[in-house]
Amino acid sequence: MLTIKNLQAKVGDKQILNGIDLKVNAGEVHAIMGPNGSGKSTLASVLSGREDYEVTGGEVEFLGKNLLELAPEDRAREGIFMAFQYPVEIPGVSTINFMKTALNQIREYRGLQALDAVSFLQLMKERMKLVEIDQSLLNRSLNEGFSGGEKKRNEIFQMAMLEPKLAILDETDSGLDIDALRIVANGVNKLKNKNNATIVVTHYQRLLDHIVPDYVHVLYKGKIVKSGGKELALELESKGYDWIKNEVAVA
Amino acid sequence: MIGLKMKWPLPDMTTITKNIKSEIIESYQQHSFDVAEESRSKAITFFEKTGMPGNKHEEYRFTPINKKLEQNFNWNKLNTPSTLSSADPYMIHELDANVVVLVNGAYSKLHSKIISLESELSVCSLKDAFQSKKSVVETYFNKISNSESDAFAALNTALWQDGVFIHVPENTNVEKPVLILHINDANSEQVISHTRLLGVLEKGSQLSVVEKSDSSGTQPVFHNFSEEWVITEKAHLEYCKIQNDSGNNYQITNTVIQQHDHSMLNTFILTLDGQLIRNNLNIIIDGENCESHFYGLYLLNGTSLVDNHTVVDHRKPNSFSNEMYKGIMDGNSKGVFNGKIFVRPHAQKTNAFQSNRNILVSDTSSINTKPQLEIWADDVKCSHGCTSGQLDEEAMFYLRSRGIGEATAKAMLLYAFASEVLAPIQNEKLKTYLDQLIAERLDKNF
Numbered sequence: 001m002l003t004i005k006n007l008q009a010k011v012g013d014k015q016i017l018n019g020i021d022l023k024v025n026a027g028e029v030h031a032i033m034g035p036n037g038s039g040k041s042t043l044a045s046v047l048s049g050r051e052d053y054e055v056t057g058g059e060v061e062f063l064g065k066n067l068l069e070l071a072p073e074d075r076a077r078e079g080i081f082m083a084f085q086y087p088v089e090i091p092g093v094s095t096i097n098f099m100k101t102a103l104n105q106i107r108e109y110r111g112l113q114a115l116d117a118v119s120f121l122q123l124m125k126e127r128m129k130l131v132e133i134d135q136s137l138l139n140r141s142l143n144e145g146f147s148g149g150e151k152k153r154n155e156i157f158q159m160a161m162l163e164p165k166l167a168i169l170d171e172t173d174s175g176l177d178i179d180a181l182r183i184v185a186n187g188v189n190k191l192k193n194k195n196n197a198t199i200v201v202t203h204y205q206r207l208l209d210h211i212v213p214d215y216v217h218v219l220y221k222g223k224i225v226k227s228g229g230k231e232l233a234l235e236l237e238s239k240g241y242d243w244i245k246n247e248v249a250v251a
Numbered sequence: 252m253i254g255l256k257m258k259w260p261l262p263d264m265t266t267i268t269k270n271i272k273s274e275i276i277e278s279y280q281q282h283s284f285d286v287a288e289e290s291r292s293k294a295i296t297f298f299e300k301t302g303m304p305g306n307k308h309e310e311y312r313f314t315p316i317n318k319k320l321e322q323n324f325n326w327n328k329l330n331t332p333s334t335l336s337s338a339d340p341y342m343i344h345e346l347d348a349n350v351v352v353l354v355n356g357a358y359s360k361l362h363s364k365i366i367s368l369e370s371e372l373s374v375c376s377l378k379d380a381f382q383s384k385k386s387v388v389e390t391y392f393n394k395i396s397n398s399e400s401d402a403f404a405a406l407n408t409a410l411w412q413d414g415v416f417i418h419v420p421e422n423t424n425v426e427k428p429v430l431i432l433h434i435n436d437a438n439s440e441q442v443i444s445h446t447r448l449l450g451v452l453e454k455g456s457q458l459s460v461v462e463k464s465d466s467s468g469t470q471p472v473f474h475n476f477s478e479e480w481v482i483t484e485k486a487h488l489e490y491c492k493i494q495n496d497s498g499n500n501y502q503i504t505n506t507v508i509q510q511h512d513h514s515m516l517n518t519f520i521l522t523l524d525g526q527l528i529r530n531n532l533n534i535i536i537d538g539e540n541c542e543s544h545f546y547g548l549y550l551l552n553g554t555s556l557v558d559n560h561t562v563v564d565h566r567k568p569n570s571f572s573n574e575m576y577k578g579i580m581d582g583n584s585k586g587v588f589n590g591k592i593f594v595r596p597h598a599q600k601t602n603a604f605q606s607n608r609n610i611l612v613s614d615t616s617s618i619n620t621k622p623q624l625e626i627w628a629d630d631v632k633c634s635h636g637c638t639s640g641q642l643d644e645e646a647m648f649y650l651r652s653r654g655i656g657e658a659t660a661k662a663m664l665l666y667a668f669a670s671e672v673l674a675p676i677q678n679e680k681l682k683t684y685l686d687q688l689i690a691e692r693l694d695k696n697f
Binding site for chain 1: 643644645646648649650651652653654655656657659660663664666667668670671697
């Protein structure tokens with residue numbers, strides 16, 4: 001589904017990604033871990049098309065297309081979804097109106113008819129249950145005055161509405177208490193199937209207790225320095241990141 | 252006066268100012284006005300002293316009005332005839348309203364239609380009211396206007412041709428709003444109209460007014476509109492001004508509103524089009540426990556220049572004022588905002604808030620914004636803030652990352668920014684109408 005080859009990127013004058021290689025197939029869950037400043041969020045941002053980042057080398061292929069050539073909206077329309085680490089508050093735009101516009105523009109791109117108001121509401125009600133989010137929250141301005149947990153639940157709600165082929169969760173666990181974490185993780189797990197894939201970007205193991213990865217990759221200094229199964233996450237949790245740093249230093 | 256002018260180092264500016272000034276004074280001398288002669292003569296004397304505000308004038312620094320007026324008008328002409336057969340194209344059909352139509356500054360009985368009972372609402376030509384409503388007119392006319400501080404207000408007081416008189420008796424809630432339509436018929440030649448309004452809301456009464464100006468034809472229009480509103484004790488005025496005239500239109504509005512004890516005021520000014528518009532809105536809070544909300548929205552493009560100068564003057568204690576003006580500038584348009592808040596020494600426990608927020612969409616548009624607070628009382632709560640910037644890039648990215656195209660995302664954010672100012676409008680039909688104007692201007696298609 002997604003093939004990243006030797007991806008390099010910088011922000012301003014600062015080189016952050018130094019040659020990432022990664023292959024994600026349908027049905028898989030990949031966790032990207034690593035110490036602060038290793039480039040985890042940069043990778044997520046580059047994949048979703050954030051313009052502050054300049055790709056300086058390498059390639060990214062998504063479902064046969066050159067992802068790096070696509071505008072952010074076209075990436076979403078092709079099936080990429082990024083759950084933001086810091087979801088943006090947008091006063092004056094309700095989540096419902098926002099989702100309706102997004103969903104229908106994605107459908108239009110794919111040659112599907114726009115959903116009428118009734119079908120949209122039906123779909124929305126169904127997906128609201130997945131993340132245990134209340135409609136009163138969705139009637140309000142997008143994320144405005146939402147708690148940290150509400151914002152993250154709203155991200156997963158949007159993901160449930162748009163049904164992406166590849167979901168990238170950028171530090172979705174940050175700022176969540178244990179109950180909110182469970183709700184968010186449950187939502188992600190329910191949306192998982194053999195046709196879609198998930199990349200979980202996280203600093204800590206605790207989210208991975210709930211969203212169990214097939215592969216764990218450790219990012220350090222803009223490169224994937226170690227990959228393994230879910231047990232690698234547990235090892236990192238107990239040993240910290242220093243032994244990885246030492247391994248890299250020795251090599 | 253000439254001696255004073257010689258001090259300016261700009262000889263051509265002096266000439267321009269002098270030409271308009273003498274033409275206007277000549278025009279005053281040539282026309283005969285049946286009513287309000289004393290105030291006219293005082294006003295023209297003031298104008299003779301000050302002349303037109305030049306570029307050095309602090310209140311007109313960003314609005315080069317002289318040059319534009321000099322280029323486009325023959326100042327000797329007043330009372331351009333009109334062949335307007337119907338006011339229908341300018342009507343707001345959604346509103347079930349009393350309609351007052353002024354054509355080239357003259358009250359049109361033909362096109363006006365008052366549907367409220369006469370016991371609830373008096374509306375007539377201001378000229379006529381000098382006879383038929385003599386005592387009210389004499390009590391209030393030209394008592395609060397700024398015709399001895401602003402040149403255009405002075406010109407209006409000196410030269411007004413006709414206008415509207417509105418009077419609401421005590422404890423009357425006028426259910427149907429009053430829609431005032433100014434139509435300037437510039438099909439055959441230029442129009443200069445100095446229009447005047449006097450509105451009085453007696454104790455405990457309530458009124459909603461919508462005012463809209465339009466022009467037809469392509470000749471230049473100079474529309475100088477002055478209004479005085481007196482909201483007496485416990486009365487309530489809702490006021491909405493709509494400026495959406497794509498003609499060759501130069502407009503000055505001078506609005507002075509005086510509030511007495513326990514009165515309530517909501518104003519909203521929507522500006523979408525006009526070559527050059529200057530709105531002076533002065534609110535005099537001359538009573539205790541008053542509430543005053545004044546909102547404005549200017550969505551500009553092309554080469555429009557729109558200047559909102561507002562003053563709220565807290566003269567008595569325990570009142571509340573809240574001002575919010577927002578603007579979006581596109582193309583080569585230019586916005587100007589100046590908001591003054593005065594809190595007089597004994598106006599303790601005043602709460603006064605002001606904000607002016609602007610978005611510049613194009614690189615060639617601009618905004619000059621200036622808050623000015625002068626507070627002499629010590630126990631008050633006042634705040635002000637002004638911002639100007641581009642669209643929030645983080646928000647743009649968020650919307651686009653969900654599959655929303657760039658143009659739609661931009662329209663969504665601009666619309667969300669703009670529509671906030673509609674919140675206080677009570678009349679749902681009016682709100683829908685305004686919302687449509689805003690949506691259309693911002694290419695809202697979602």
